[in-house]
Amino acid sequence: MYDNFRLNELKVLLYRLSLAYIFYFLARILFYLFNKNLLKVDSVLELLRLSYYGLAFDTTAILYVNLLFIVLSILPLVKNTSKGYQKILFYLYFGTNLTAYATNFVDFIYYKYTFARTTMAVMNVLEHETNKKILAFSFMIDYWYVFLLFFVFATLWIGLYNEVKVKMQIHLNRIYYFGFSILTFLLIILLVIGGIRGGDFKKSTRPINLLDASDHVTRIAHSDIVLNTPFAIIRTLFTNSFAKPDYKDVNEEVILEKVQPIKQYANNPVTKPNIVLFILESYGREYIGAFNKEAKIRNYKSHAPFLDSLSQHSLIFTNAYANGRQSIHGMSSVLAGIPSFKDAFTSSPYPKQKIESLVSTLKGIGYTTSFFHGAANGSMGFLGFANILGIDHYYGRTEFNDDSQFDGYWGIWDEPFLQFMEKTLNKEQTPFFASVFTVSSHEPYIIPDKYKNRFNEGGVPIHKCVEYTDYALKRFFDEAKKAPWFSNTIFVFVADHCNQVYYDEYQKAINHYAVPIIIYHSNSKYVGVDTDFAQQIDIYPTILDMIGYRRPFRSWGRSLLDKKDSAPFVINSTGTIYQFSKGNYICTFDGQKVLGFYDKNDKDLKKNLIGSRNAEMNEIDVNCKAFIQDYYDRIMDHKLYYE
Numbered sequence: 001m002y003d004n005f006r007l008n009e010l011k012v013l014l015y016r017l018s019l020a021y022i023f024y025f026l027a028r029i030l031f032y033l034f035n036k037n038l039l040k041v042d043s044v045l046e047l048l049r050l051s052y053y054g055l056a057f058d059t060t061a062i063l064y065v066n067l068l069f070i071v072l073s074i075l076p077l078v079k080n081t082s083k084g085y086q087k088i089l090f091y092l093y094f095g096t097n098l099t100a101y102a103t104n105f106v107d108f109i110y111y112k113y114t115f116a117r118t119t120m121a122v123m124n125v126l127e128h129e130t131n132k133k134i135l136a137f138s139f140m141i142d143y144w145y146v147f148l149l150f151f152v153f154a155t156l157w158i159g160l161y162n163e164v165k166v167k168m169q170i171h172l173n174r175i176y177y178f179g180f181s182i183l184t185f186l187l188i189i190l191l192v193i194g195g196i197r198g199g200d201f202k203k204s205t206r207p208i209n210l211l212d213a214s215d216h217v218t219r220i221a222h223s224d225i226v227l228n229t230p231f232a233i234i235r236t237l238f239t240n241s242f243a244k245p246d247y248k249d250v251n252e253e254v255i256l257e258k259v260q261p262i263k264q265y266a267n268n269p270v271t272k273p274n275i276v277l278f279i280l281e282s283y284g285r286e287y288i289g290a291f292n293k294e295a296k297i298r299n300y301k302s303h304a305p306f307l308d309s310l311s312q313h314s315l316i317f318t319n320a321y322a323n324g325r326q327s328i329h330g331m332s333s334v335l336a337g338i339p340s341f342k343d344a345f346t347s348s349p350y351p352k353q354k355i356e357s358l359v360s361t362l363k364g365i366g367y368t369t370s371f372f373h374g375a376a377n378g379s380m381g382f383l384g385f386a387n388i389l390g391i392d393h394y395y396g397r398t399e400f401n402d403d404s405q406f407d408g409y410w411g412i413w414d415e416p417f418l419q420f421m422e423k424t425l426n427k428e429q430t431p432f433f434a435s436v437f438t439v440s441s442h443e444p445y446i447i448p449d450k451y452k453n454r455f456n457e458g459g460v461p462i463h464k465c466v467e468y469t470d471y472a473l474k475r476f477f478d479e480a481k482k483a484p485w486f487s488n489t490i491f492v493f494v495a496d497h498c499n500q501v502y503y504d505e506y507q508k509a510i511n512h513y514a515v516p517i518i519i520y521h522s523n524s525k526y527v528g529v530d531t532d533f534a535q536q537i538d539i540y541p542t543i544l545d546m547i548g549y550r551r552p553f554r555s556w557g558r559s560l561l562d563k564k565d566s567a568p569f570v571i572n573s574t575g576t577i578y579q580f581s582k583g584n585y586i587c588t589f590d591g592q593k594v595l596g597f598y599d600k601n602d603k604d605l606k607k608n609l610i611g612s613r614n615a616e617m618n619e620i621d622v623n624c625k626a627f628i629q630d631y632y633d634r635i636m637d638h639k640l641y642y643e
Contacts, residue, residue, distance in 0.1 A: 076181035282499035330496030356641035375411035
């Protein structure tokens with residue numbers, strides 16, 4: 001056949017790219033179905049509307065992934081229609097497309113744990129893990145049906161691709177062939193550039209990014225339906241979210257007034273108790289009965305009897321939230337008062353600097369410091385950050401030195417590891433500061449065989465792990481009570497982030513970050529329930545206030561014991577949107593403009609009040625910007641300490 005204008009090739013190229021759009025749409029629908037309890041779309045029409053806006057993000061991802069395929073399909077090489085050349089295009093097409101497409105399927109499951117589309121930040125989590133193959137195999141076994149779905153879709157995609165083939169062509173008139181090909185090539189490349197940018201050719205506008213997915217949604221979670229995972233990964237591939245903003249209504253005076261980055265307290269006498277800080281893996285507030293007495297959850301069941309009991313003799317904060325979404329965010333938030341927003345601070349270019357923290361302030365007044373984590377030494381980057389903070393002793397799986405207690409996936413079971421920690425603390429010089437990051441309440445949600453009939457799965461698989469970790473904490477306390485250091489020790493409990501959700505109350509957007517904070521000190525005056533806003537970054541200044549630390553220090557958080565100098569607030573991020581709660585409102589902010597204001601009790605962010613903006617909302621707007629401005633200024637200018 002003769003076709004000097006290559007029309008058949010162009011039609012087939014269009015067909016092949018169209019197939020990608022169809023399968024991205026199907027993946028979007030599946031993503032919603034797997035996570036509908038979190039995403040909550042009101043109607044099929046609304047889902048289709050979100051899918052329509054997702055076309056721009058699909059276009060960018062599809063064109064990026066298929067860029068080489070498109071170029072090789074339209075280059076005037078004369079032999080483009082031969083069987084050998086078409087076979088090369090086939091393998092290129094599916095090698096790139098199926099690799100990218102598979103990431104959507106990962107988020108069918110992973111979204112339940114992060115509440116955001118996967119970005120390159122996930123590599124920060126996996127970077128230091130030595131058990132990647134084990135975790136991948138576990139994922140494949142536990143979620144075999146997702147892999148089956150992927151292979152079904154891949155087979156269908158390949159079958160449809162082969163239904164329409166390029167016809168073998170002979171090009172007699174090379175002038176027509178090359179002339180038309182050059183014009184076509186230039187036009188298609190121009191269209192590809194526009195498509196990658198999001199359909200916009202203007203130099204004055206930037207290419208679309210993750211924030212743009214929020215432009216057409218009324219609920220923040222719906223932006224994850226608009227997005228696709230390949231887009232989220234590609235757009236964060238070579239980006240660094242650490243960039244200084246420049247807000248016109250924020251200056252040094254505003255920061256000093258609104259943020260008060262330098263704290264100093266004199267509410268308590270100077271003392272030097274030991275401090276033991278528990279960062280509980282995935283231990284959301286939902287699981288602890290003491291934190292849900294006023295939640296009015298029908299048929300509620302607690303999974304933490306020991307922490308419930310301890311809470312009766314502690315100061316607990318029932319309106320507390322995480323400042324990050326992943327374990328890698330938790331250590332810096334809790335120990336150094338440094339939250340993580342889009343990317344983890346510890347994986348940014350900036351953690352290797354002098355950092356004022358609980359570690360440095362306590363060491364400055366004579367404390368010995370230690371960090372315990374039952375995973376492989378270096379897991380999550382904790383060992384490296386511990387060294388940056390100046391922690392004296394790191395105890396991991398290596399120091400435990402008994403892999404008969406290894407869970408096969410993450411680390412040493414919590415019960416034996418906490419017993420090891422208790423015995424180690426018995427040898428520490430007082431006063432000491434010890435922090436521990438537990439591991440057992442983590443996917444793939446397994447517990448030791450000897451406890452399989454004791455701890456039940458309950459509503460979701462993590463419940464049995466939560467009960468096991470609660471028991472491990474009880475065992476720790478049973479032994480620690482016998483030690484001479486116990487009565488002069490402050491114990492603090494907080495989760496790194498939330499995990500599997502069972503009750504509707506915790507499906508709400510803001511409650512995706514709901515964690516417990518418990519402070520226990522025998523014979524302390526600090527006992528009761530505090531319902532003010534609280535957050536992980538408040539733990540650092542709270543402990544210093546509690547022990548009567550007199551020196552000024554750098555902290556973005558506030559002492560939860562101090563009711564005079566600074567108002568309670570919470571800041572965290574979905575990965576694209578900041579959420580700032582203070583006073584009567586929750587503010588959502590994309591880094592440039594406010595997207596909405598919601599009543600503080602509207603934790604599902606249903607009713608946007610931005611149309612009725614008032615003075616308090618304006619104040620919160622400025623407060624949010626001032627925090628973000630000071631956050632990036634101090635991190636990037638290496639001023640994470642007071643001098």
